[in-house]
Amino acid sequence: xxxxxxxxxxxxxxxxxxxxxxxxxxxxxxxxxxxxxxxxxxxxxxxxxxxxxxxxxxxxxxxxxxxxxxxxxxxxxxxxxxxxxxxxxxxxxxxxxxxxxxxxxxxxxxxxxxxxxxxxxxxxxxxxxxxxxxxxxxxxxxxxxxxxxxxxxxxxxxxxxxxxxxxxxxxxxxxxxxxxxxxxxxxxxxxxxxxxxxxxxxxxxxxxxxxxxxxxxxxxxxxxxxxxxxxxxxxxxxxxxxxxxxxxxxxxxxxxxxxxxxxxxxxxxxxxxxxxxxxxxxxxxxxxxxxxxxxxxxxxxxxxxxxxxxxxxxxxxxxxxxxxxxxxxxxxxxxxxxxxxxxxxxxxxxxxxxxxxxxxxxxxxxxxxxxxxxxxxxxxxxxxxxxxxxxxxxxxxxxxxxxxxxxxxxxxxxxxxxxxxxxxxxxxxxxxxxxxxxxx
Amino acid sequence: xxxxxxxxxxxxxxxxxxxxxxxxxxxxxxxxxxxxxxxxxxxxxxxxxxxxxxxxxxxxxxxxxxxxxxxxxxxxxxxxxxxxxxxxxxxxxxxxxxxxxxxxxxxxxxxxxxxxxxxxxxxxxxxxxxxxxxxxxxxxxxxxxxxxxxxxxxxxxxxxxxxxxxxxxxxxxxxxxxxxxxxxxxxxxxxxxxxxxxxxxxxxxxxxxxxxxxxxxxxxxxxxxxxxxxxxxxxxxxxxxxxxxxxxxxxxxxxxxxxxxxxxxxxxxxxxxxxxxxxxxxxxxxxxxxxxxxxxxxxxxxxxxxxxxxxxxxxxxxxxxxxxxxxxxxxxxxxxxxxxxxxxxxxxxxxxxxxxxxxxxxxxxxxxxxxxxxxxxxxxxxxxxxxxxxxxxxxxxxxxxxxxxxxxxxxxxxxxxxxxxxxxxxxxxxxxxxxxxxxx
Numbered sequence: 001x002x003x004x005x006x007x008x009x010x011x012x013x014x015x016x017x018x019x020x021x022x023x024x025x026x027x028x029x030x031x032x033x034x035x036x037x038x039x040x041x042x043x044x045x046x047x048x049x050x051x052x053x054x055x056x057x058x059x060x061x062x063x064x065x066x067x068x069x070x071x072x073x074x075x076x077x078x079x080x081x082x083x084x085x086x087x088x089x090x091x092x093x094x095x096x097x098x099x100x101x102x103x104x105x106x107x108x109x110x111x112x113x114x115x116x117x118x119x120x121x122x123x124x125x126x127x128x129x130x131x132x133x134x135x136x137x138x139x140x141x142x143x144x145x146x147x148x149x150x151x152x153x154x155x156x157x158x159x160x161x162x163x164x165x166x167x168x169x170x171x172x173x174x175x176x177x178x179x180x181x182x183x184x185x186x187x188x189x190x191x192x193x194x195x196x197x198x199x200x201x202x203x204x205x206x207x208x209x210x211x212x213x214x215x216x217x218x219x220x221x222x223x224x225x226x227x228x229x230x231x232x233x234x235x236x237x238x239x240x241x242x243x244x245x246x247x248x249x250x251x252x253x254x255x256x257x258x259x260x261x262x263x264x265x266x267x268x269x270x271x272x273x274x275x276x277x278x279x280x281x282x283x284x285x286x287x288x289x290x291x292x293x294x295x296x297x298x299x300x301x302x303x304x305x306x307x308x309x310x311x312x313x314x315x316x317x318x319x320x321x322x323x324x325x326x327x328x329x330x331x332x333x334x335x336x337x338x339x340x341x342x343x344x345x346x347x348x349x350x351x352x353x354x355x356x357x358x359x360x361x362x363x364x365x366x367x368x369x370x371x372x373x374x375x376x377x378x379x380x381x382x383x384x385x386x387x388x389x390x391x392x393x394x395x396x397x398x399x400x401x402x403x404x405x406x407x408x409x410x411x412x413x414x415x416x417x418x419x420x421x422x423x424x425x426x427x428x429x430x431x432x433x434x435x436x437x438x439x440x
Numbered sequence: 441x442x443x444x445x446x447x448x449x450x451x452x453x454x455x456x457x458x459x460x461x462x463x464x465x466x467x468x469x470x471x472x473x474x475x476x477x478x479x480x481x482x483x484x485x486x487x488x489x490x491x492x493x494x495x496x497x498x499x500x501x502x503x504x505x506x507x508x509x510x511x512x513x514x515x516x517x518x519x520x521x522x523x524x525x526x527x528x529x530x531x532x533x534x535x536x537x538x539x540x541x542x543x544x545x546x547x548x549x550x551x552x553x554x555x556x557x558x559x560x561x562x563x564x565x566x567x568x569x570x571x572x573x574x575x576x577x578x579x580x581x582x583x584x585x586x587x588x589x590x591x592x593x594x595x596x597x598x599x600x601x602x603x604x605x606x607x608x609x610x611x612x613x614x615x616x617x618x619x620x621x622x623x624x625x626x627x628x629x630x631x632x633x634x635x636x637x638x639x640x641x642x643x644x645x646x647x648x649x650x651x652x653x654x655x656x657x658x659x660x661x662x663x664x665x666x667x668x669x670x671x672x673x674x675x676x677x678x679x680x681x682x683x684x685x686x687x688x689x690x691x692x693x694x695x696x697x698x699x700x701x702x703x704x705x706x707x708x709x710x711x712x713x714x715x716x717x718x719x720x721x722x723x724x725x726x727x728x729x730x731x732x733x734x735x736x737x738x739x740x741x742x743x744x745x746x747x748x749x750x751x752x753x754x755x756x757x758x759x760x761x762x763x764x765x766x767x768x769x770x771x772x773x774x775x776x777x778x779x780x781x782x783x784x785x786x787x788x789x790x791x792x793x794x795x796x797x798x799x800x801x802x803x804x805x806x807x808x809x810x811x812x813x814x815x816x817x818x819x820x821x822x823x824x825x826x827x828x829x830x831x832x833x834x835x836x837x838x839x840x841x842x843x844x845x846x847x848x849x850x851x852x853x854x855x856x857x858x859x860x861x862x863x864x865x866x867x868x869x870x871x872x873x874x875x876x877x878x879x880x
Contacts, residue, residue, distance in 0.1 A: 090530070261755045319756060
């Protein structure tokens with residue numbers, strides 16, 4: 001306890017303060033949203049936007065939270081604020097994994113397969129439609145930009161970030177609705193397809209864009225990426241239940257407290273890690289982990305804890321999940337809305353992005369499913385879109401960056417709008433009477 | 441979800457893997473310890489020692505966890521492993537705060553005051569005795585080293601790290617025992633006293649050690665440090681309950697889920713932050729926060745959550761608390777046990793360190809208290825001792841570093857032994873019949 005005699009404030013002081021600030025704003029924002037009949041995640045997003053744009057009001061004390069593992073290169077560990085930024089980012093990432101794990105728990109593999117065909121068609125349509133629409137609008141608005149940019153903007157609109165949708169379904173207590181199953185299943189397939197599209201497009205831009213005449217793309221790495229991704233999903237579904245059953249069996253003979261929640265976290269984070277090894281998003285792994293867990297596997301442990309797993313996970317999720325959505329909002333840069341030319345491009349891309357995903361709702365095979373809800377659920381681009389926009393900045397065609405600042409901002413705005421628009425739209429669509437198209 | 445198409449493994453992959461590894465080893469270690477009748481924290485510590493010394497077996501994959509905010513200077517954020525190290529360290533720090541908060545919840549300010557006098561005497565004896573013994577043994581073993589080192593080694597043995605003790609009392613379900621109250625109260629006072637001793641000793645070493653003739657130490661900063669520390673404790677006890685009552689009142693009118701656990705975390709981390717501002721250890725703040733919280737303050741919220749606060753905190757604690765003790769063990773460097781000369785010095789210092797704190801148990805005023813338990817509870821130096829040893833390395837006398845490598849290692853070994861020895865000793869002392877001295 002003596003450290004502080006010298007550094008006077010403890011190295012974790014900034015972390016503690018940021019956690020306090022984030023929890024408070026998340027709770028106030030979420031509560032306000034609910035009080036006007038919106039899902040609390042919308043309030044958390046907007047509260048995050050507010051926190052992240054206090055710089056516009058000359059308040060810069062929270063800028064250290066903008067630390068981003070994937071972008072910044074080095075940081076001064078003597079500066080505890082940087083560590084706080086990294087730690088908050090880590091808590092946010094763990095938060096979204098826990099959320100997808102919880103949603104997975106409320107569904108099961110068998111139920112997912114029941115809607116598998118719908119998910120497949122929704123995912124395929126959800127890639128094709130935004131791709132076409134994105135390319136078309138890019139071609140119309142920026143004819144002189146050349147096809148690599150058209151291609152990239154088309155691909156950029158394929159992204160799907162299911163975190164928001166999962167959270168809205170959870171906020172409305174409909175995580176086990178058939179629409180939720182279809183969207184989540186589609187998001188998993190979408191993740192595999194997006195991986196492929198992204199690789200192809202990048203390959204084409206790098207080979208052709210660099211002026212080389214040959215249009216051949218090396219198919220081997222492409223097949224490898226695809227095989228790894230699909231391989232993970234197959235293994236997770238086939239071996240996953242055995243692995244978890246074994247883990248719970250071991251845990252149930254151990255001494256100690258909290259073994260159920262710890263075993264569950266090991267499975268959740270373990271699967272997320274495995275997914276990332278397969279080149280998939282960790283949250284695909286966390287969702288898969290939730291899917292394959294069945295109560296029967298941990299009956300003994302429930303008996304010891306006197307409490308079902310989802311109740312044990314809730315306090316942890318109540319703590320970390322809002323951190324993810326606050327930080328997602330935090331990264332929204334309102335100043336990018338200043339440029340009219342940017343706004344115009346953003347508006348068109350946003351329409352394409354939304355239309356493209358709404359269309360995919362008609363990939364649903366089952367009768368009696370609210371296709372609009374499914375389509376709306378596929379709209380958010382979230383952190384995936386931001387990551388993709390960042391990749392666009394790093395790509396160069398004939399030495400020139402593929403994206404100029406304006407196009408990048410437009411893409412970022414599109415991502416923001418598709419993300420923030422979904423909670424209210426989804427809430428409206430879930431609570432209104434089903435349209436004729438769905439009851440057919 | 442597309443990030444991975446390029447970085448192929450997600451930036452949080454190393455974090456996920458380390459969490460999985462840490463949870464598994466903590467659980468296995470804890471279970472083994474319990475199966476041989478020891479507190480599980482001992483097993484977690486030893487499991488941590490094992491993980492941290494795999495390098496001796498040529499396994500270096502976990503070295504990135506050695507990232508330490510207070511020691512390392514910069515880190516490469518492109519290297520996700522460094523971020524994982526920072527994040528794990530952060531989780532460990534939050535873990536020990538939660539632990540002290542939980543222990544605080546099981547006690548109350550009024551009960552702490554009931555044993556206040558005992559705590560005060562225990563704390564004072566717990567500073568004086570180790571200081572004298574430490575200086576004496578340093579003087580005998582290293583007569584030529586000069587008084588600054590003697591002084592420093594004496595002061596180094598004053599440190600108290602109450603995390604281990606709190607955890608042992610919790611493992612044995614005796615967090616509300618009078619011995620626990622006295623030790624924890626003493627630890628809080630000890631933190632203030634140690635702050636003063638440390639400042640005085642450093643001042644003397646810097647002024648005198650540097651060869652300057654005047655032995656005057658500027659009293660103003662010293663008084664300031666003391667005033668801030670005491671000021672925080674007084675304010676926390678006087679205003680704390682009002683602040684928390686107001687926060688809970690606001691929370692109870694908010695919409696949303698998990699408001700009780702989030703409000704509690706805000707108070708825990710908020711007080712910890714305030715304590716660090718006052719130059720105290722954050723865990724003193726977290727403990728104070730737990731002390732001042734009373735059920736009456738959050739009656740409405742309990743009614744909404746249908747569950748008491750300590751049950752909501754348990755899953756979070758079950759996840760993060762073991763991370764702290766694993767990492768504490770992780771930092772134990774077994775290779776430092778190789779040098780016989782070092783071991784000899786370490787042995788003597790350890791005897792002084794243990795004897796000094798056992799003596800302080802006789803500061804207890806109440807009859808019927810197990811004085812030996814109190815003394816044993818004050819023994820652990822833990823992370824505080826390590827931090828102090830690090831400070832010793834940074835001090836220079838006439839241009840020479842105060843501590844040479846051998847003395848530093850000896851000090852570190854002393855810290856380790858005092859830390860690892862306590863769980864079994866405390867368990868033995870708590871479960872055996874009270875000695876005559878206690879029933880007087």
